[in-house]
Amino acid sequence: MFEQHRDTLEKALSAIAERGYWSAYPESPSPRVHGEGAAERGKEAFESYLGKPFPLDQPGTGAWIGAERSPYGIDLGITYPEPVAEELVRAATTALPAWRDAGPDTRALTCVEIVDRIHRRSFELAGAVQHTTGQAFVMAFQAGGPHAQDRALEAIAYGYAAMTSSAATARWEKPAKGAPLVMDKRFTVVPRGVALVIGCNTFPTWNAYPGLFASLVTGNPVIVKPHPRAVLPLAITVLIAREVLAEAGFDPALVSLAVEEGRGLAKTLATHPDVRIVDFTGSTEFGEWLERNATQALVHTEKAGVNTIVVDSTASWRGMLGNLAFSLSLYSGQMCTAPQNILVPAHGIETDEGHKSFDEVAAGLAAAVGKLLGDDARAVELTGAIVNPGVLARVEAAPSLGDVVLESRAPKHPSFPDAVVRTPVIVRVDPSRTDVYGHEHFGPISFVIPTGSTEESLDVLRDTIKARGALTAAAYSTSEDVLGQAERAAVDAGVNLSCNLTGGVFVNQSAAFSDYHGSGANPAATASLTDPGYVAGRFHVVQSRRPA
């Protein structure tokens, strides 16, 4: 069954070894790719969920809960079954043995089928992602759809590679006096136990899929606990996974949904003795709580970080400003990968358009953002809407943090009058103000910081990231020597670095199968999407041997 996905799996296995460009799922929402009417059918499918109980066949408890409200200003009105933690875990545990016994190949191909069906519903999911995260439609389609699907496939490939890196059977023949000792051995992959995936508000699918599929392919049943504000994308995902699993003859309880309204379900599940894997994306506070308390589980967390840009010099003044402006503006900076601290020498920088003072760099950046987002109707297609009141409060508080270089605006959304939209605010702060820039201000808030030199900038990068973590860092320089120093600082700080981005590649974007997301080597994340370390702890090998 699902043998038709063998080729995709093989290609993914090559891709994770080579790490060049590869994608299994086209990112374009064009009808040329998805067929005429696909977008419309997806929109209808999304809208069909609104104002109703979600059609999940999972045993509930009678109570149906849910209070999602689109950042574009509409209540979704969808309710979901509120589960009893103990029952979810028990059902998952019961489902485990048959899934384990199915073996790596069947699991991997079944997982690819799940992703494939998710892909075919990318438009429906785009609507769900847009109206839970506030992402603009095209981004919701791409990041919430094909890009997330590629990350899922990547996790499946890593899991499959790890499970099959050693032989499943072997004959052991040891020379000995008289006759050799000969044993036949069998090695069985066994899952760690029930897995829990705790989703986030901003990228419900992209951040949840790697953990979901890494655990599932290695044999672990998965309980998906979405963020209360971003349930629908994961509810649809769970629905599809259960449908495929049931068709393949497995217990659909292998994937279940755990919706909550802030009554501590995540803590209850994460510390349940039978829950042996936790994948979490969210706040540093709860991530650290999980690391300290869910000691019975393998815990992978992605938390807050302080993404840093070091500007030393550039061969493309306009390219650099345009690229940075886009990175600050995309989804109103509500990406865990969006730049926050922009470090520029106080004495200015050399560029292809001559020397630019610190103030010229700051003003140039402000102007580039202003120009990019000058037209409201076009601006909102880049910024989307503000995901939740916490972000809005931080935007409003930002001017008090230093000297405002660029004020945030509130464009009117042409289609959604109640959408909460904000453009980036840029604030100048002194390098001494680590109390301000030394932690994350999640949202469209960035700081330009005049340093004594690029050397000091790199020290700030190293120190803040070692202390508070980061998902991304970038450097701009025309000097090989400085780029080398930046790479050295990035390795010391354990952060992924982008150099001299002036075109169509942005610091806040990572490509599955080539770029790693997070490193695990600084406090922002304990693992990387996705690498061998992300999958290896999710299963064990149990052997049996007998004389041949």
Place this chain on the structure above:
Amino acid sequence: MFEQHRDTLEKALSAIAERGYWSAYPESPSPRVHGEGAAERGKEAFESYLGKPFPLDQPGTGAWIGAERSPYGIDLGITYPEPVAEELVRAATTALPAWRDAGPDTRALTCVEIVDRIHRRSFELAGAVQHTTGQAFVMAFQAGGPHAQDRALEAIAYGYAAMTSSAATARWEKPAKGAPLVMDKRFTVVPRGVALVIGCNTFPTWNAYPGLFASLVTGNPVIVKPHPRAVLPLAITVLIAREVLAEAGFDPALVSLAVEEGRGLAKTLATHPDVRIVDFTGSTEFGEWLERNATQALVHTEKAGVNTIVVDSTASWRGMLGNLAFSLSLYSGQMCTAPQNILVPAHGIETDEGHKSFDEVAAGLAAAVGKLLGDDARAVELTGAIVNPGVLARVEAAPSLGDVVLESRAPKHPSFPDAVVRTPVIVRVDPSRTDVYGHEHFGPISFVIPTGSTEESLDVLRDTIKARGALTAAAYSTSEDVLGQAERAAVDAGVNLSCNLTGGVFVNQSAAFSDYHGSGANPAATASLTDPGYVAGRFHVVQSRRPA
């Protein structure tokens, strides 16, 4: 440098993929293998340490401590520098960047050179292992020498394979409107941080080498904290490692020794914020403490277990009894892999010598042990000596636990009059006495347990191992069906199973490169020696990308 080990590394990489028979280091102590005089020179080298400060160049604090006493009844009189935890960690941290920057190939080949030099000092190490653990000489040579060296090489190979499974550089070329987007990417392996290896009393080298070399090859400096009663084998190991590292131009602080006299150094080091990996072998109590408290670190523990034998039927009555008797007697059952619970149907079993009642099975086993250990001079070469007073106390308490089937004897050691030697005690207990057999009685203590049926025996196996863990399990049956059920129970319990061992392979022995030791899938161990999960969490990958 050390390029001569490339071939050994390549062979080890093939071996871990194929998992058939392979060994890099000959296990025979014969002069034909090691040359004339090697044994004598090794003995002299061992004896040269006695009664003196150990010649470790590591910066100490002035205090020299140590109170090792051989289980064969002699004080070793060796002292070691007592370290300040903070200074050890600082020195290790300072040594890290150059080792990291050396890259996977240099690290792997340097690690193989360390193991190679350890191998050439196997006789010296055999003396050290014998007189700290109480193992008989041949076992101390094999298990403490070549077998431990093979496990070290296995860990190096797994680490190298994991670090090199993806390309170190890649060109990413994404089709785009106009020109493709082209980026050059570099992926750098970065270590997790300082690693701590906490050694055990009984197998100081065998149990410590996998963690030591898995951490070192992946770039982590390693602090080795031996058991206070078994310092010398690891002190020699650290000495050799530091010598090789210094010759290769690295800071010898990459490997250091942390000797203590029970003042909590292990806890201080294990919870130090810069200590990011802990490998531990020892008691369940301290292992669980580490799992709960060293939350800043990746913690791999090997703890107590309840190893179980299910006897259903056999085609070789004498082979089975002889094999089991050997497993119970070897090193007086002081192996984490030695059988403890022997489950036999109360109605007896079928054998090639006819039906045997439960009492005949128990008596047959007692007689086989009695015969194997009948001659004191030969017995001690199998049992060795009792490692510490805790084991002795358990042997003495065992008769009170049920009906004694075989009494423990105290053979006289012909060469060491003060050696504490004990042969196995076998006690019959009812299946209801889970309070007795449901936890580990470490030492030469085993239980024969009359069950209602083999099915009940398998239930007991499953239940006790799920609850308390095990390193090994075995089943004897002439029925394919029963063996299948046993394999199923072993997979459910997450324990490695041996079937129908009647010859020269024993349940308490595992061969590097083919057998896994521990599974990580039950409470006795959180990891397996050695598999991808054992190495993958010890490093991360940091990437750098720039436009091509």
